[in-house]
Amino acid sequence: MLNIERLKTLPPKKLSKQLSFFLVSLMLIMASFLILIKPSLxxxxxxxxxxxxxxxxxxxxxxxxxxxxxxxxxxxxxxxxxxxxxxxxxxxxxxxxxxxxxxxxxxxxxxxxxxxxxxxxxxxxxxxxxxxxxxxxxxxxxx
The missing domain is CATH 2.60.40.420 (Cupredoxins -  blue copper proteins)
Known part of the structure; x- marks a missing residue:
């Protein structure tokens, strides 16, 4: 889970890595959902x-x-x-x-x-x- 309070205390470089990891994870989850939904079409x-x-x-x-x-x-x-x-x-x-x-x-x-x-x-x-x-x-x- 993304902890907003913790993100506020991170240096900008670490914040960028954390945010990048979160966004990549989110995109992978969304892509797998789209792959799984195809058979239902x-x-x-x-x-x-x-x-x-x-x-x-x-x-x-x-x-x-x-x-x-x-x-x-x-x-x-x-x-x-x-x-x-x-x-x-x-x-x-x-x-x-x-x-x-x-x-x-x-x-x-x-x-x-x-x-x-x-x-x-x-x-x-x-x-x-x-x-x-x-x-x-x-x-x-x-x-």
Whole structure:
């Protein structure tokens, strides 16, 4: 803590060193805070698995995001759902990282995938495997 009374008794050269140390420390603290706050600038986008009137669709069907953003899928149906990136255009390792092959059954169950900086920009289509025949397909566009 900075002791003002003590600073008044210091010779000017020592005061300058003390003040410089304090200012450098303050700048380092502020810089580390700014570095830590960057991840919080990322957004989370919500996608419903099923419409409010119980149709087998993702809502919205297309989501446009930036690297670092997260997509959160929320089950809105009483039928089993999942999220699988199985389009041949999606590299296998990325598809595995983003997919959630286990089924959710209850309304309100969720999955989340963060589209990290190592995922290239582009379009990533996905589907709900049990409901793919009903054309339950969505798309994430990473800018």
């Amino acid at each position: 990322a957004e989370t986008y919500k996608v419903l698995m099923g419409t409010d009137d119980k149709r087998l669709k993702f809502v919205p069907e297309t989501v446009i995001i930036k690297s670092g953003d997260t997509v959160k899928w929320i089950n809105n149906l009483n039928t089993p759902c999942n999220v699988v990136f199985d389009n041949p255009e999606v590299p296998q390792e990325i598809a595995e990282e983003l997919s959630h092959k286990e089924l959710v059954f209850a309304i309100g169950d969720t999955y989340e995938s963060t589209f990290s900086d190592d995922i290239p920009s582009g379009e990533y289509t996905y589907s709900c495997q049990p409901n793919r025949g009903a054309n339950m397909v969505g798309k994430i566009v990473v800018q």
